[in-house]
Amino acid sequence: MYAAVVHALGQPPRYESVPEPVPAAGEVVVEVLAAALYPLVRSFASGGHYTGGDALPLVPGFDGVGRTAAGELVYIPGLEPPHGTMAERVAVPADALMPVPDGLDPVAVAAVMNPASSAWIALRERGRLREGESVLVLGATGNAGRAAVRLALDQGAGAVVAAGRDPEGLRSATELGAHRTVRLAGPDEEVAAAFGAAAADVDVVLDYLWDHPAELALDGILRHRADLTRPLRWVQVGSAAGPDMTVPSAWLRKADVSVCGSGLGSISGARRAAALRELLARLPALVPTTDAVAVPMAEVEAAWESPMPSGARFVFVPAGGGEPASGSWESVGDREPV
Template identity: 80%
Template sequence: MYAAVVHALGEPPRYATVPEPAPAAGEVVVEVLAAALYPLVRSFASGGHYTGAAALPLVPGFDAVARTAGGELVYVPGLEPPHGTMAERIAVPATALMQLPDGLDPVAVAAAVNPASSAWIALRERGRLRTGESVLVLGATGNAGRAAVRLARDQGAGSVVAAGRDPEALRRTGELGADRTVPLTGPDEDVAAAFGAAAAEADLVLDYLWDRPAELALDGILRHRTDLARPLRWVQVGSAAGADMTLPSAWLRKADVHVCGSGLGSISGARRNACLRELLDRLPSLEPTTEPVTVPLADVETAWQAPVRPGTRIVFTTPAAETDRAAGTRRRAASAEGAGARETV
């Protein structure tokens, strides 16, 4: 069978033949339909993820949408290299499979789950969002940040402030539920003041940026906060702006600031899976915030290095996806024909 294969860290994977998966006890083989490319996948493939580098050669891909031998559409979470999801078939623990609600598009699900789950876990599990609270999303113009804006509003936030660098993408966060925006452009003192004006009373910050934007945000909030003893929960999710920031000790003494992270090691696998199941059950009612760009897995080497428009995500599809899509079209046509016949009777 074929898979995307990384032979050297820092180089894009190549489409190559690999052995068929050999399931261990308790595992099943599923047919992969769609697997998305996103920063976590790139990080694993480059050897730069904080969990450590995997042995080479490796198959990248952290999650996927697949079809079981019995015909069920499932989401496969949390596979790590060297046995990733970007292959025609994969062996996974049977207990890890999460059945998807009927009627979902595998490609759309593959594009949506990673950014949405990042936001969902940060909001629900790490941030403990309560109804009516004020949320600041730092890095709201990325895929995960956009999902965080939508989900914060969906989960009952009283107000949502979106901060980001891309002016057009930032403007569009209003369509997702943001009440106010903070552009991360201009002199530092202006950016800090903007945070003070828009988010001084925030209860929860979801931070996808870290580095200088986080410094300016926290500085601006603490300078303008009415009650410094009011708890501020800061959930660090990503470091798109940089891996380090300066955090003066006085900031932690002058206010009630609680900093924690949200990532692979921050909650148990059981809790992560429970959050994922909650999210998957909600997918049919959630409007998508990420547009999939479908690419055949055979083109992985070229697409891996291609620029991607904001708000989109590359999703690699296998030959089985085309077969599955054709079968789905036939099923829908048969269902519509049956419904028409019942109407006539």
């Protein structure tokens, strides 16, 4: 069979022949129909992820959609190097497979599951959003941010504030249901004041940016918050703007602020699996939040180096797996803005 294979950390994979998977006890072989490329996959392939290793060669791909020998369409969660999902077939623990709702396109499911799961777990497991509470999505113009807007509303959020740099992305967030927006442009004082006007009394912040935008958001919220004893739950999910944030100690003393992270190490495997099963049931309403661009697996090396289209995900499909779901990957625009 064929797979995408990384031979040097940080280098794009090559499409080449590999041995067939040999299932261990409790495992089954699944035919892979679609496997998405996104930052987590790149991080594993570069050896830079905080949970990853440096074993080579490796097949990238963290999750995907496949078909069992019995013909069931399933979601394949959480495979880690060196045995990833960017292969024609993979061996997976049978009890880890999750049925995909009827009528959904495998390519679309593969594109949306990672960004949606990041938002879902951050909201449900880490932010513990309650019905009627308000949410600020910091970085709402990316794939995960758009999913977070939709999922927060799905969970009964009373108000959702979308913040990001790209005006088109903010318009899209409004179309998804965001009540207010904050554009990350202009002098720092103006941006902080905009956060104060739009998000001063939010209950939960889902932060996909970190670094300076998060500093401005927290400063603006705390300076304009009507009741500083009202709990503010800040969930750190990503660091698209940078890895470090400066938090003056006084900010944490003058208000009820709690900060936690949401990632692969923040909840147990059992809780993660349960959350993913809940999310799969909600997928029909979420698929439109991420455009899928299908790419033949044989072209993985060229696609790996190509900028990702705005609001979309490359999804690798087996040879002969069908036409692209959304145009041609060779004519994509700029890398996705935050």
